[in-house]
Amino acid sequence: MAVLIVAGLDTGGGAGLKADIETVSALGEHPLPVLTSVTYQNPSEVRGYHTLPPEVVREQIRAVRGSFKIGAVKIGMLGSREIAEAVKQETEGLTRVLDPVMESSTGAKLVDSVESVKVLILGSIVTPNVPEAEALSGLKIRSIEEMKEAAKVIAEELGAEAVVIKGGHLSYTDVLYWKGKLYEFPGERVEGFTHGTGCVFSSALAVFLAKGFELPETVERAKRFVEGSIRFSKAEARAVNPLWELERDAHRWRAKGELEEAVKELMELGEKLNPHVPEVGTNFALATPFSEVFAVKGRIVRYGGTIKPVGPVEFNASDHLRRALLKMREFYPEVRAVLNLRYSEELVEKAKKLGLVVSFYDRREEPEDVKRAEKGTMEWGIESAVKRVGKRPDLIYHLGDWGKEPMVLIFGRSAMEVVERVRALSSR
Numbered sequence: 395m396a397v398l399i400v401a402g403l404d405t406g407g408g409a410g411l412k413a414d415i416e417t418v419s420a421l422g423e424h425p426l427p428v429l430t431s432v433t434y435q436n437p438s439e440v441r442g443y444h445t446l447p448p449e450v451v452r453e454q455i456r457a458v459r460g461s462f463k464i465g466a467v468k469i470g471m472l473g474s475r476e477i478a479e480a481v482k483q484e485t486e487g488l489t490r491v492l493d494p495v496m497e498s499s500t501g502a503k504l505v506d507s508v509e510s511v512k513v514l515i516l517g518s519i520v521t522p523n524v525p526e527a528e529a530l531s532g533l534k535i536r537s538i539e540e541m542k543e544a545a546k547v548i549a550e551e552l553g554a555e556a557v558v559i560k561g562g563h564l565s566y567t568d569v570l571y572w573k574g575k576l577y578e579f580p581g582e583r584v585e586g587f588t589h590g591t592g593c594v595f596s597s598a599l600a601v602f603l604a605k606g607f608e609l610p611e612t613v614e615r616a617k618r619f620v621e622g623s624i625r626f627s628k629a630e631a632r633a634v635n636p637l638w639e640l641e642r643d644a645h646r647w648r649a650k651g652e653l654e655e656a657v658k659e660l661m662e663l664g665e666k667l668n669p670h671v672p673e674v675g676t677n678f679a680l681a682t683p684f685s686e687v688f689a690v691k692g693r694i695v696r697y698g699g700t701i702k703p704v705g706p707v708e709f710n711a712s713d714h715l716r717r718a719l720l721k722m723r724e725f726y727p728e729v730r731a732v733l734n735l736r737y738s739e740e741l742v743e744k745a746k747k748l749g750l751v752v753s754f755y756d757r758r759e760e761p762e763d764v765k766r767a768e769k770g771t772m773e774w775g776i777e778s779a780v781k782r783v784g785k786r787p788d789l790i791y792h793l794g795d796w797g798k799e800p801m802v803l804i805f806g807r808s809a810m811e812v813v814e815r816v817r818a819l820s821s822r
């Protein structure tokens with residue numbers, strides 16, 4: 395199924411047509427991109443925009459309307475009244491999702507007037523954010539109740555088929571008014587970049603409608619998709635990541651394979667490694683670029699004169715190493731793997747001789763409140779060891795405390811780098 399996208403180009407690659415294309419593709423449908431305007435923007439500011447002549451927009455839609463099976467159309471930035479009129483005529487008869495883009499999240503105007511957006515409301519599924527819903531309804535919105543009132547007004551007075559008011563500017567709860575009924579979609583704030591959320595939301599809505607879902611289910615699915623695209627956004631882009639699900643799954647698959655290979659390699663060191671395995675066992679953890687962590691279920695234990703993994707490589711199989719790794723990645727995101735061994739003076743000396751950067755933490759220095767919280771010990775320890783050397787440590791040890799076995803953590807930028815370090819450390 396194809397989804398027609400009528401939108402503007404964001405040169406920063408965060409919102410607009412690029413986010414729409416990625417959303418439609420990521421959700422498995424075919425995007426038909428129609429450009430209305432070129433903006434000059436980055437995630438911090440919109441410097442201006444140029445709208446295309448309405449005939450150019452019209453011809454783009456005409457070129458594809460007859461030759462694809464179009465399940466729905468998503469309409470974003472229109473730019474001008476003339477373009478709005480042309481889009482209205484050329485998309486007649488299609489299921490229309492209208493994101494009534496008026497201003498960017500940075501506060502720059504993206505349309506000549508509210509009236510131009512109103513041209514397309516009749517019969518459309520409209521997805522305003524709170525300020526846009528205020529402009530369309532003439533009401534002030536400070537609560538979910540007021541979102542509901544505004545949604546009703548936009549549907550009844552302007553003739554929208556349905557209205558979804560998005561709560562990104564209020565409480566993260568979205569409201570739908572459809573066929574005389576109101577629905578609430580509760581949400582919680584997700585940490586991450588939010589530039590482009592509105593574009594992704596309306597495109598996802600169009601996709602799920604094209605797939606044949608009923609509106610309430612469509613809104614629920616689109617909302618969850620946006621949440622993922624915020625959670626798995628990347629610092630480099632400073633915007634949502636519509637490819638999150640595909641990337642996350644690919645990274646999981648690769649990380650699992652990488653760690654399985656490395657564990658196999660580690661088993662070759664069996665007899666040499668055996669004396670270095672602590673009472674609690676060794677584990678080996680690897681993080682994906684999204685900081686999801688894989689490890690060996692049940693750990694790697696001493697077995698006769700050699701070693702053996704108890705279970706398979708699994709997601710979230712080691713809380714301890716996961717916390718160590720994630721803390722280290724806050725300082726050095728390039729670090730992806732860690733393995734723990736029994737502490738011995740010889741091991742630490744050997745590491746220094748090999749030129750590894752060695753640091754340590756002393757549990758006796760741990761503040762009382764962190765100690766009492768118990769879960770924070772590892773985080774505190776890694777942070778204090780990192781700060782002690784002032785550069786990226788390859789190995790961190792601690793000498794234990796009452797009831798805690800002394801331990802060595804070996805870090806690396808890949809699982810194989812850790813194996814190589816362990817190989818060097820355990821060779822006689």
Ligand SMILES: Nc1ncnc2c1ncn2[C@@H]1O[C@H](COP(=O)(O)OP(=O)(O)OP(=O)(O)O)[C@@H](O)[C@H]1O
Binds near residue numbers: 560562581583590624
């Ligand atoms: N930080 C956040 N955490 C969770 N959900 C969010 C967050 N910000 C926005 N959302 C959700 O994202 C969707 C888009 O809402 P929002 O109100 O941000 O739209 P918008 O203002 O048009 O977006 P933008 O202008 O950034 O493109 C809604 O489902 C909203 O609830």
Ligand SMILES: Cc1ncc(COP(=O)(O)O)c(N)n1
Binds near residue numbers: 409
């Ligand atoms: C081309 C284009 N379309 C839409 C938006 C709105 O997105 P945001 O409100 O996140 O800036 C934008 N900034 N640019």
